[in-house]
Amino acid sequence: MMAMAARSLGYRVQVMDPDPSCPARFVVDACFEGNWNDARAAADLARGSDVITLEIEQVSLACLDAAQKFAPVRPGRELMRIIQDRILQKTWLAEHGFPLGPWRAIESEEDLVKAAAEIGPRLFVKSARGGYDGRSQVKLGFGDATTPAEAWKLLGEKPCVAEQAVELDREISVMVARAPNGETKSFSSAMNHHEKQILAWSVIPSSIRAEMENQAQGIAARIAQEFELEGLIAVEMFVTKSGNLLVNELAPRPHNSYHASERACVTSQFEQAIRAACDLPLGDVSVVQPAAISNLLGDLWFDKEGNCREPRWDAALAVPGVRLHLYEKHSARPGRKMGHLSAVGATPEEAVERVLEAQGKL
Incomplete structure (x- = not known):
């Protein structure tokens, strides 16, 4: 999606990916095969590029250093170093005065036992490095029998963070x-609904009250300024039932919760990512119409007996205002994001209703 936006601006595009037949392969000029630790492949990519940007935060610092020798890498190394490690990320946010829920850095089983006693009993325990969409996470104190010792083992006995499960009213994000020239623009906040720690649907705008919108925008803009960001950053936040706004996590790339920006906003997040990386004037982020997306997970490709089948795209597309976006991934599997549906409406609620109606017909 970033590559297609770059194409519309007249750029040639190269990508590095572990899979030489990755989805982007079919819309770019060249594809360099390399995993996220392959500094040589990163250098090969950079030699023929004027600027490098990212769409996944797992790329190693060694790759960024190798690429930086040949072309600017945006966002920058220091930002990536902090965001790649949840302990460093939480510590940075706390040190800069951003609102967080109670949390603890976990370096041992004993640390986790202590955290459960101090900020538990309900905790989300997440690996410090890697993992998203609910992976590399364990829940404690939610009525299951998982103990701190078992959670520590399930997460590979490696550093992690323990977060208190706060009483949520809703989840939002701000992109x-x-x-590089310092120009900064923020999209209206998106409201996000998760199921099993995976984003199920999202809508722009979020319809939170104006005072909270201003607060969320201020937090996100200040994070971007403190990091001296060059590119995009999505700031995921919790709205608690007591009316507080807490920062959850940061993602320095286009974000699933802003896929709806293609239809809701004058400029999509994908085009904005290219504009920011190439130091072009940033695009207008005004909301033209409310829009929602619903993620299509690999589970949809299987019936109750486990037989693979094609979802009923024709039925979903019969719903007014609905579009289909597939990612050209080779194989479906449970929990894998294969694409999304999008829908527009006169209100955010109508957009969500339409996209969920379409999903229900698949």
């Missing part, structure tokens, strides 16, 4: 773009 900020900042160009």
Whole structure:
């Protein structure tokens, strides 16, 4: 999706991916095969590039250093070093005065036992490095029999963070773009609904009250400025039932919760990512119409007996205002994001209703 936006601006595009037949392969000029630790492949990519940007935060610092020798890498190394490690990320946010829920850095089983006593009993325990969409996470104190010792083993006996399960009213995110020249623009907040720690649907705008919108925008913009961001950053936040706003996590790339920006906003997050990376004037982020997306997980490709089948795209597309976006991934499997549906509406609620109606017909 970033590559297609870059194409519309007249750029040639190269990508590095572990899979030489990755989805982007069919819309780019060249594909360099290399995993996220392959510094040589990163250098090969950079030699023929004017600027490098990212769409996944797992790329190693060694790759960024190798690429940086030949072309600017945006976002920058220091930002990536902090965001790649949840302990460093939480510590940075706390040190800069951003609102967080109670949390603890976990370096041992004993640390986790202590955290359960101090900020538990209900905890989300997440690996410090890697993992998203609910992976590399364990829940404690939610009525199951998982003990701190078992959770520590399930997470590989490696550093992690323990977060208190706060009483949520809703989850939102704010996407900020900042160009190397310092120009900064923030999209309206998106409201996000998760199921099993995976984003199920999202809508722009979020319809939170104006005072909270201003607060969320201020937090996200200040994070971008403190990092001296060059690119995009999505700031995921919790709205608690007591009316507080807490930062959850940061993602320095286009984000699933802003896929609806293609239809809701004058400029999509994908085009904005290219503009920011290439130091172009940032695009207008005004909301033209409310829009929602619903993620299509690999589970949809299987019936109750486990037989593979094609979902009923024709039935979903019969719903007014609905579009289909598939990612050209080779194989479906449970929990894998294969694409999304999008829908527009006169209100955010109508957009969500339409996209969920379409999903229900698949």
